[in-house]
Amino acid sequence: MRIAIGGFCHETNFFSYVTVSCEEMTASTREGTALIAGCTGAHSYLGGFIDEAKVQDVEVIGTYYMSRKPSGPCDPKGVAYSHQRLPQLLWEAYREEPYDGIALFMHGGGAAEGFPDPEGTILEEIRKKLGYDIPIGVALDLHGNITERMVKNCNLLMGCKHYPHIDEYDEGRIMFRLLVEKIRGGYPTYQKLIQLPWLMVPAEGVTTAGAAHDVQQLCIAREAEDPDLLQASFFQGFPYSDVPDCCVSVITVAKTQESADRQASEIAHYAWSRREDFTVPKYSAEKAVDIALSMGEGPILINESSDNPGSGTPGDGTYLLRELLRRDIPSAYGFIYDPEVANQAAEAGVGATISCRLGGKTDKLHGEPIEIKNALVRCVSDGSFVQQNRMGLGNKNCLGTTVCLVVGNVEIAVASFRTQTFDEGPFVTAGIVWRNKRLLALKSAQHFKGWWADKVNGIVACDSPGVGSADLTTFRFKLANTDYYPLKDAHWEG
Numbered sequence: 001m002r003i004a005i006g007g008f009c010h011e012t013n014f015f016s017y018v019t020v021s022c023e024e025m026t027a028s029t030r031e032g033t034a035l036i037a038g039c040t041g042a043h044s045y046l047g048g049f050i051d052e053a054k055v056q057d058v059e060v061i062g063t064y065y066m067s068r069k070p071s072g073p074c075d076p077k078g079v080a081y082s083h084q085r086l087p088q089l090l091w092e093a094y095r096e097e098p099y100d101g102i103a104l105f106m107h108g109g110g111a112a113e114g115f116p117d118p119e120g121t122i123l124e125e126i127r128k129k130l131g132y133d134i135p136i137g138v139a140l141d142l143h144g145n146i147t148e149r150m151v152k153n154c155n156l157l158m159g160c161k162h163y164p165h166i167d168e169y170d171e172g173r174i175m176f177r178l179l180v181e182k183i184r185g186g187y188p189t190y191q192k193l194i195q196l197p198w199l200m201v202p203a204e205g206v207t208t209a210g211a212a213h214d215v216q217q218l219c220i221a222r223e224a225e226d227p228d229l230l231q232a233s234f235f236q237g238f239p240y241s242d243v244p245d246c247c248v249s250v251i252t253v254a255k256t257q258e259s260a261d262r263q264a265s266e267i268a269h270y271a272w273s274r275r276e277d278f279t280v281p282k283y284s285a286e287k288a289v290d291i292a293l294s295m296g297e298g299p300i301l302i303n304e305s306s307d308n309p310g311s312g313t314p315g316d317g318t319y320l321l322r323e324l325l326r327r328d329i330p331s332a333y334g335f336i337y338d339p340e341v342a343n344q345a346a347e348a349g350v351g352a353t354i355s356c357r358l359g360g361k362t363d364k365l366h367g368e369p370i371e372i373k374n375a376l377v378r379c380v381s382d383g384s385f386v387q388q389n390r391m392g393l394g395n396k397n398c399l400g401t402t403v404c405l406v407v408g409n410v411e412i413a414v415a416s417f418r419t420q421t422f423d424e425g426p427f428v429t430a431g432i433v434w435r436n437k438r439l440l441a442l443k444s445a446q447h448f449k450g451w452w453a454d455k456v457n458g459i460v461a462c463d464s465p466g467v468g469s470a471d472l473t474t475f476r477f478k479l480a481n482t483d484y485y486p487l488k489d490a491h492w493e494g
């Protein structure tokens with residue numbers, strides 16, 4: 001058996017000023033054998049496809065894969081190119097030698113000007129070129145915005161189940177195995193999508209406990225109980241993409257339509273009945289620090305979820321860091337994005353002192369730059385480390401030039417690449433010993449918990465102003481449905 005693999009991965013925060021050019025999209029693209037070589041051994045969806053193919057004795061054919069870190073919108077020309085290129089390479093590979101199925105990873109949270117449903121449009125283009133007979137399986141991120149067009153143009157659509165997404169690799173393997181079994185068994189699969197009138201922010205979605213955990217467990221239990229049910233996925237959606245379908249949804253894949261319909265309906269009703277339990281407190285930086293200091297012995301960790309580059313934000317927001325400096329708390333901040341300051345400190349060298357304006361340079365939404373006088377440069381590094389979080393385990397990361405600035409009792413890691421903090425990597429590469437600190441601070445909504453949860457004595461989320469804020473009333477949506485819960489008291493009966 002032969003299966004073609006590829007995908008399109010971008011989570012778009014339409015409110016973010018961190019945009020992506022065509023050249024940056026091209027630099028984030030792999031085609032053909034380079035795709036296979038680049039993804040082999042990776043702890044990712046595509047790494048899972050490739051490993052499962054070996055187990056199933058299936059040959060994989062690399063086609064096209066564009067994957068960018070979350071950010072603001074991509075250049076529409078680049079998105080248009082992806083729309084054309086992925087179907088084209090799938091078609092060319094098929095014409096050269098027919099294959100038996102297509103396995104794709106698409107984030108599902110993508111959007112660009114004129115492209116409110118990039119993933120659905122790509123799938124539709126693939127169907128136009130290759131027809132409706134070839135089985136197509138699609139794995140998506142739990143923050144995917146799922147549309148009827150996506151469902152109509154594939155046979156097996158499923159998401160990862162955990163947030164933090166520690167199961168990306170496993171879900172890649174499961175999706176690939178189910179696709180192979182469908183092809184070998186020759187049976188049809190039936191899907192049911194239910195969109196709920198509900199906008200859920202990432203800060204509300206952690207699945208290690210609480211309402212999202214309970215819905216996740218229901219999906220897992222139903223898959224175990226019902227022999228006809230192949231997959232049940234609860235997608236939290238990504239409201240910051242500001243598209244018409246950026247809502248919570250449930251999708252099931254089953255061997256009978258009856259099973260798909262019934263299970264989707266019951267899971268959706270349960271999730272909807274629990275919607276108020278997802279609400280999280282929205283603490284300012286000052287309040288979050290107050291609470292953290294009241295929690296006893298350190299280290300207590302504050303995550304600034306409203307400036308989480310994992311949701312496409314700039315990563316140079318200054319609200320929380322300013323508060324730590326104002327109170328001069330023995331703490332470490334890992335990290336703030338500011339390549340200008342990182343380079344200034346690297347040029348000055350270890351042991352030197354510098355004065356600078358730190359952070360707050362991308363836009364005017366995440367706090368003013370902080371005026372820093374006579375900060376000690378204590379460490380300079382290339383920002384390299386290996387990821388220890390189960391999400392992306394073993395991946396080689398590089399934050400570019402990274403430094404540690406010491407200002408009073410606060411140690412600040414300053415780096416040159418926008419990403420969220422998953423584990424201790426950014427602290428360690430900046431030479432910061434975090435274990436003896438009263439407070440730790442970082443930028444992430446939930447993924448950091450995949451490593452930090454059992455290593456600190458408490459966690460407090462900070463929702464300072466920003467384009468990743470949990471307060472949806474602060475956004476001016478254009479395309480998202482603002483009649484949805486929690487903006488309005490939406491009604492849904494199924």
Ligand SMILES: [Zn+2]
Binds near residue numbers: 141142143165
């Ligand atoms: Zn996600």
